[in-house]
Amino acid sequence: MSKEHIKVLLAKKKIDVHGRGTKLLARELRDAGMEVVYFRFGVVDEIADAAVQEDVDVVGVSVMTSGQIQIARGLIPALKARGLDNVLVIMGGIIPEVDYEPLYELGIHRCFAPGLPGGAVAEYIRENVGTATLG
């Protein structure tokens, strides 16, 4: 589905100082024509609250200091509980590959490893936005 204005919520843990990746990605998505809400969260409910108020198409979570499984376990039901069942949910940062499958089972649509070529995330979003469901 092609959308004129794709809105993305980029969330990063508040206690996590590793912000360069998220900021770089925010800029990249902005330059790809997307509207990016950047913010730092303490608990996953804050991500879900922000996502519903901003009515975003995509939720991206940066994880640099572990906790991805717990975040996914809380986030997906929190999004669904607020009626956001067709939002695309992606993760990036330092996530061991062995966690990818469990994360996909929890409802995360895609994990991005560090070092991808520029534009990879934007391309994925553009191709998949609007088609995803949180089944």
Added chain:
Amino acid sequence: MTSSAPGTSELVVSDSVRHAARLITQIENGVPAARAVLAELLPHCGSAQLVGITGPPGAGKSTLTASLIKELRSQGRSVGVIAVDPSSPFSMGALLGDRDRMLEAASGDPGVFIRSLASRGVPGGLAAAVNDVVDVMDAMGKDVVIVETVGVGQGELEIAKIAHTVVLVFVPGYGDALQAMKAGITEIADVVAVNKGDLAEASRAVQELRGQDYVRHDPTADRTWVVPVQKVSALRNEGIAELVGLIDDHYRFTAQSAWRSEIERNRRHAQFMAFVTERLRAELASIDLDAFDAGWLRDPYAAAEEFVTEIVKARADRGAVGLAAK
């Protein structure tokens, strides 16, 4: 689209964040169905106090807005925030960072609804959209709706006009008195806040701004409002309660004459203008080129004039409902 189905307006009035948020997206995208819902919301509008926050980039508008949210919440007043950030004129993308500064003030509180909007490069269009979004938050029952804009450019002034009270945020060291005298921005301020009051130069900035003797003339009565200058520190949460007090003072002041109803009337007129413009553009665009007489468009100026005159005349012939007789 489910949002245009019957029931959306009721759900918005009953404070459904999901439905309100989706309606706002439709407003942003100019979806015609949103108009019908807005019309149903109208009877539920009119009780919210509208506050505009404007000022140069980096003045601390978002941080100050966060402090205002906290103060208003402590007084038991619910808050809606519309935070506007610029879109890139090149990619049309935008980085909306205001929410990040407001997080602690709003976290997990159902009494606070924050929505970030990208300006999308259409100043007139943005002002119209913000006007409609204000109605959504008003209908949701928010006691105070804060509109925060990047204080640069004509379009921002249009947005500021939506508010009952416009707060202009300055910072010490922004410039000398001459900077503050430059035309435009200070002429719309009802309350001036000097932020970063923890800095040593803040007191001098306050003095200089007070020395300007800013006043606002009531457009409906022979009286003036002296624009107060308040030193605040959003960082240290100083002067915030006083600032809310000044905003409320001005709000009450506008109710003592026809000033406030004049602001409301201007808002509705702006919505009328925006809607007519949008509808006519859509109608015009739907007319096939072949429908035009071969020779008629040879002189587009005369053709356009004739076209508009015809519409206006048709209204005049019917007795021009809604317009006062000249």
